[in-house]
Amino acid sequence: MTDEGSKAAVADKRSALIQDAFAVLRGNDLGASTKPGPSLYPHQWSWDSAFIAIGLSYENADRALKELETLFAAQWSDGRVPHIVFNPKSSDYFPGPDRWDCSSLSKAAPSVPATSGIVQPPVHALALLRVWEIQSKNQSTLKSRFQQLFPKVMAWHRYLATARDPEKMGLITIYHPWESGMDNSPRWDEPLAKIVVGKVPPYERRDIKHVADPSERPTKSEYDRFLWLVECLKKAKYDDDEIYKHHPFLVKDAFASAIFVLASRALGTLAEQLDRPDAERKEIREWEERSRSGIMEHAWDRDHKLALDLEVNAGCSRIAVSTVAGLAPVLMPDLDKSILQIVAERLQGHDFAGNADSKYAVVPSTTPGTKGYHPRAYWRGPSWPVVDWLLWFGLKQNGCATNAEKLRAANLALLEQPNAHFGEYFETKTGTQLGSPNQSWTAAVLIDWLS
Numbered sequence: 142m143t144d145e146g147s148k149a150a151v152a153d154k155r156s157a158l159i160q161d162a163f164a165v166l167r168g169n170d171l172g173a174s175t176k177p178g179p180s181l182y183p184h185q186w187s188w189d190s191a192f193i194a195i196g197l198s199y200e201n202a203d204r205a206l207k208e209l210e211t212l213f214a215a216q217w218s219d220g221r222v223p224h225i226v227f228n229p230k231s232s233d234y235f236p237g238p239d240r241w242d243c244s245s246l247s248k249a250a251p252s253v254p255a256t257s258g259i260v261q262p263p264v265h266a267l268a269l270l271r272v273w274e275i276q277s278k279n280q281s282t283l284k285s286r287f288q289q290l291f292p293k294v295m296a297w298h299r300y301l302a303t304a305r306d307p308e309k310m311g312l313i314t315i316y317h318p319w320e321s322g323m324d325n326s327p328r329w330d331e332p333l334a335k336i337v338v339g340k341v342p343p344y345e346r347r348d349i350k351h352v353a354d355p356s357e358r359p360t361k362s363e364y365d366r367f368l369w370l371v372e373c374l375k376k377a378k379y380d381d382d383e384i385y386k387h388h389p390f391l392v393k394d395a396f397a398s399a400i401f402v403l404a405s406r407a408l409g410t411l412a413e414q415l416d417r418p419d420a421e422r423k424e425i426r427e428w429e430e431r432s433r434s435g436i437m438e439h440a441w442d443r444d445h446k447l448a449l450d451l452e453v454n455a456g457c458s459r460i461a462v463s464t465v466a467g468l469a470p471v472l473m474p475d476l477d478k479s480i481l482q483i484v485a486e487r488l489q490g491h492d493f494a495g496n497a498d499s500k501y502a503v504v505p506s507t508t509p510g511t512k513g514y515h516p517r518a519y520w521r522g523p524s525w526p527v528v529d530w531l532l533w534f535g536l537k538q539n540g541c542a543t544n545a546e547k548l549r550a551a552n553l554a555l556l557e558q559p560n561a562h563f564g565e566y567f568e569t570k571t572g573t574q575l576g577s578p579n580q581s582w583t584a585a586v587l588i589d590w591l592s
């Protein structure tokens with residue numbers, strides 16, 4: 142085949158893949174929101190919907206905004222955005238609305254729709270800005286919808302900067318591994334091991350019925366801990382002050398905090414575009430700056446060359462585990478050049494994308510060989526394309542175009558494999574698709590990468 146011919150063949154293959162990706166999003170469409178996966182995840186999930194909105198915005202701005210509007214319609218009156226908005230037509234996920242019991246325990250929770258009582262990483266402002274930019278030609282028509290969403294996103298950031306950071310360290314405290322979005326990461330093994338599990342009401346797991354190999358999902362003992370933490374949150378009636386007094390799992394999440402920096406920058410840009418008042422812009426700048434300094438001062442570990450989480454209940458000591466979350470500083474815009482160089486080298490090095498055993502130069506969720514590493518288990522080794530998308534975005538915005546492109550190319554090669562099926566995550570050694578196939582956010586980031 143000539144050079145021209147092979148370029149055309151690649152272009153054809155990619156445009157077919159984009160169409161398949163849109164078909165995944167349509168297949169998971171619940172009308173006004175999108176489920177993350179066809180059967181494993183039947184409701185709306187907070188951070189998934191942000192990525193999904195970006196993907197949708199290439200085809201349908203109205204539907205992309207609807208995705209975020211539906212999520213924010215379920216926002217609590219204290220500003221928190223729940224990690225799950227339950228789809229009343231599905232009962233095939235555990236824990237469901239009855240187990241969370243939010244609206245009867247907390248006045249801040251909406252009674253309809255039913256939601257969970259915890260949060261996920263705050264990528265939403267970044268998504269909103271991306272939709273705004275992707276739809277640059279339609280901004281005047283869409284502006285009023287952005288104006289309506291804006292105060293809600295402000296309230297969400299304010300909740301995180303206050304209720305979730307009472308120490309004003311610039312680092313967001315999470316109450317449950319599910320809040321990190323990296324549920325089963327070895328990042329949480331140490332704090333989870335210290336928890337004395339009380340009486341957990343009986344339960345039946347649904348997740349293990351939907352995956353080919355249940356051993357890739359969290360273990361029974363991990364699930365008991367996850368559910369015990371839910372019971373503790375219920376006992377505190379989801380009240381942040383109460384939770385802070387006694388909760389057995391209080392961790393300053395470095396990755397979520399770096400996302401907060403990135404998202405606050407995006408929110409600030411939107412504030413300008415939408416002519417928001419100066420006082421709001423100032424507040425946003427303060428959030429960004431406080432978290433930026435907090436990460437470098439408290440989480441950045443010079444010896445490990447990684448950002449580490451802090452265990453609040455252990456005097457804010459660092460949890461020294463080598464996972465992808467440690468690369469968090471790259472997500473912060475205008476990162477100091479010397480730190481950027483260190484983090485970019487770490488990212489491309491043998492602990493991460495440069496691992497000699499990997500089939501594609503994608504980033505393992507946990508460094509191979511680390512305590513708690515498992516090549517196929519949930520957040521313990523496999524690679525998540527959506528996480529690589531965030532790292533790619535971080536590299537790009539910090540001017541590391543070549544490294545960013547390497548990461549994008551490796552992910553595209555992974556996702557173009559005939560058996561990739563828009564997998565939720567992938568084994569790095571073999572490139573095997575794991576977890577749920579046709580995962581919405583994988584389709585969404587592929588659309589963004591190829592568009």
Ligand code: 9WN
Nearest residue numbers: 177182186188189319322323324348
């Ligand atoms: C619990 C939906 C979600 C993602 C999380 C991922 C997984 C849920 C689960 O699926 O979490 O929230 O049941 O394991 O860890 O990041 O948002 O895709």
